[in-house]
Amino acid sequence: MNTDLLLVLGLLAACVALFIINRPRMDVVALLAMVALPLTGVLSVPEALAGFSDPSVVLIAALFVIGNGLVRTGIAYRLGEWLMRSSASSETRLLVLLMLAVAGLGSVMSSTGVVAIFIPVVLSIASKMQVSPRRLMMPLAFAGLMSGMLTLVATPPNMVVHSELRRAGLEGFAFFSFAPIGLTILLLGIGYLLLARRWLGPSSGSDPLIEPRDTLAALAQRYRLPERERRLRVLPRSPLANQALDELKLRTQYGINVIAIERQQRFRRLLLIATGNSQLQIGDVLLVDLASPAIGLLGAYEELGLEPLQLSTSYYGDHSRELGLAEVALPPDSSLPGKTVQALGFRSRHKLNVVGLRRNREALQGLLVDERLKAGDTLLVAGGWKHIHRLQGMSRNFLVLSLPAEVDDVAPAAKQAPFALLGLAVMVGLMVSGLVPNVIAALIGCMVMGLFRCIDMDSAYKAIHWPSLILIVGMLPFALALQKTGGIALVVSALIGLFGEAGPHMLLACLFVLTAVIGLFISNTATAVLMAPVAISTAEQLGASPYPFAMIIALASSAAFMTPISSPVNTLVLGPGNYSFADFLRIGVPFTLLVMLTSVLLVPLLFPL
Template sequence: MVMTLEMWLVTGILVTAVILFISEKVRVDVVALGVVVLLMLTGLLTTSEALAGFSSTAVLTIGALFVVGGGVMNTGLAGTIGRRILSISGTDELRLIFVLMTAVALLSGFMSDTGTVAILLPAVIMLAKNAKISPAKLLIPLSFGSLLGGASTLIGTPPNIIVSDVLVANGYEPFGFFSFTPMGLILIVAGIAFVLLVGRRLLPDRRQQVDAQRVVTPNELVEEYELPDQLMRLRVRRGSGLIGKKVTETGLGRDFNVTVLKIMRLTQPRQAFDFGRAQRKAAAAKLKAEPVLIDETTTIQLDDILIVKGEPDDVAHAAARWNLGVLPAKPKDEKALLSREVGVAEVVLPRRSRLIGKTLAEVRFGTVYKLTVLNINRPGTEERLNLRDTRLRFGDVLLVQGPWNRIAVLKENWRDFVVMGQPEAMIEAPRQEKANVALVILAGMLVLMITGLTSLTAAAMLAGLAMVITGCLTMDEAYGFIDWRSLFLIAGMIPLSTAMEKVGVVDAVSQGMVDSLGVIGPLAVMAGLFLLTSGFTQVLSNTATTVIVAPLAFAAAVELGVQPHAFLMAVAVAASMAFVTPVASPTNTLVMGAGNYRFSDYAKVGLPMVLITLVLALLFLPLLFPF
């Protein structure tokens, strides 16, 4: 087939997008929006065609499921279920791996893979410690189990919803809720068996190195770093040079390694007293002070009480420089470190983090992320690292302090940070009293999906709305739980697949696959699609991969004259098998720091699992969905 100008343009846009996705030089959602704009500017699609992805049922369904998952997490329901399952695991390594992978696979069939791993991660670390087993023996199985479980139901992972949407768009019956379950169960059983018999022997045993990065609760972190012993109060005296300065302009952290955690401000001005010292203290004791939210605009006023963290000598030097009164901390000042609103967490820098090689000052950490770094812990280094001048390295553990919602933002930036576990959930779920309500809503959604009383989209949107109306989460919290980057990615790549079909790229590629592999038979074509998808998903988002490859699979099936269901499910399954690299899936990245894994650790276990999955897919998919 001769390539037309339109085909070259679409191919060029596709190749450019893939290169940008792999290099991560530009955010994936920005790339996806750029694709939409280019498709309109080049005239390859009309405006309505280019923007159709934003009204796609797949996008709306996945968005609604993010909200439902948010309600389940916000009420503590997910954590409760996970911890109860893990409580039966015991201390034997084989039993631990079996229970762990089974539990995470079960939960991932109905929840976000990443959310499930984040919730269970702290509990798994503690299980490993109690059983005297290296966490490295358990954390890759945790991640892989979540990926296998996501492939077992229609809502387990976005690729499943996308391939079902392709069927609907072409006039076929969509996949049912449990259409993926038979194949999914086969993969789960095979995956667990492989890890138990072979995979666990390929995993590293790095006990001593991992101890430095173990995940603990926020309360344990406060004690481990001896933070209460480093708290003091500074009163802003009349004539202090800090009066009128913004907190970010004081230089306390830069010049003295003193961190301002909280400001207590008098509700009414302190009066000048002419009587004795005892009377002045009694009058001052009657004055009330309220906490002030610290941000980049907060200025320091006369008589403010600064609750700070720092070494005594550093605090004394800062007080002398700025004419501040030094006071001992009160027991209640520990709430400046840890409360329902603020807390502490350990954050590991992954290999691709853009912070590596830079200092905290150079990246303007406090200004950009609205969090305070209290400590830098470098595995293998005992000396205390200077917060101001230390250049960050791969594997450094930052102890950050600030609002829980800002810590949650770091979790979304998984290229630069790996937040250990889900520390905010270790204090208390914001709406634990709504856990039963969330359970009823989740069960109701599953009933609607399984029985087919409503469409998948309608059931998901109804459940998401019910989560908000019943108070399982607020509307603002619902927006926060939605992974907007993923939604924009899907909405931007759907028009690209439309353009590929419209100008004939899909037909050309599928014809090429059929001509080269079709002579062997449909199984050969399906194997080619599986390997293509699996290869892309190790370096690309599984969602983007599915949006690109699914139309090719459908066209190849039509060209061969066979039913498309097996081909499309092969693509969805392959997209979920992101085992080979730590960047293939957020779950792999999430466990990398806590397990102290290397890149090769994933490949050793992941490559055989991909090949096993391929063989099983070729054996069973034609039986489940005959050609």
């Protein structure tokens, strides 16, 4: 063992120790390692910085952008809504469906991309179902890793092993050669995580140290809106048809404030935020706020040709993607106290409706058009989210308080959803066909989304999780350092010498362990490159079939469950799941042993020795 190897191993051990205690942050440790390696003399500065040009790093950054495009267009949340509806508020059913969906998608596209896409979906579902993200994020990552065991194109190590077989003059693996073993491991993984999730924390997603955010329902209840909400259809005989709201004076004469309009248009139903210029049409359904719940008893509906419709839940909740609520306070230097609500001209100036007013912590009743404002009053405004956001910039007269939790689910580019699907389909198609490298396929997908305005440049840069990329970039040089100093070759030679005569099953287990351990420190692709020739030559020396040995390397390369840095998908969920290094050790090590046992038993049955 030479001095350079001792230096690299010492530095690697120091990094692992800092990762375990999580001080300083992992990305800072990676930067320190990247600086220290050239100082040892083992690597040059260009070699230490080569991770910045690594295709996998660019691929991960592009996949963050792709995932954010699906979020901005609402596709990710629609998928989340499907998962939530299908799970019927059952955390167990949600976990099962989530892992099956992630593994299925990951079998034909990058598992890193799938996990990046699902992270905001899972966070949204966890918030709505009051489930701790800690109990879902690790199953999400593990499902992404297990997807690599399902098809030939699911992960680069599979292709590396396949290519090594072809170079040896043998027939490679078929597209679904991995599927029987991968599906078995996936089912075992689902069962294991259903049991192991209790070690990740309580089922409740609440944190006593963090005050929960308001929801639309809570805001509506605080201002006593539910008792005044109505849905009214415009009948053919209605005198309101084909007239603008400002001309009708519904608020002043009838105490009816129209908040939004549901309108059927061809094959879809639109929600139009009401403004003074909004023209009513026959068949429109008006979402209104009444001055008094008893207004319908006064004959106003009959006079106006309006038909009351059933309203089982608040329409703010039904239309939370388009219609929002926000509390607006009056700062001390505001010029608004003393003016009436009507004089504010919220509808004409800001395209928002004042639907509530609180004074001395009490909600005042009615539409309040003639109510004069006082210092300390808080208004509740309703309207489109973009107009609420625009109001945030008017700090002189208004102070928009914290927005309700539903604002996180708003899709600012919802109309571009078909084009986001097109971009995703182009990326997946190119990845599956192999016409271009995966990184080029992902960049083309990003450009398609950008071309059709699914995402803009500012959003794209914000979408990239830079700490994760820095962590990966900082750890990549260790692969080259270990190769240059002979560290990996030394360990492999020792292992073959010790267990080469112990029988093929024992050797399969040893190869699995060695591949999994090396994969803790370097990428699974690099691990497969190093170990595939060793496995095939070992099989030749034993006079055995090379296929079970090659398969065990591919499976072990995907079994990166033990640490948060052993795979990019683990790194991705580290922050959202609020995990520590020890969490992955506690959950990942037993499962890796289970995967090893299953692989060693099944591989010789499907690929005879």
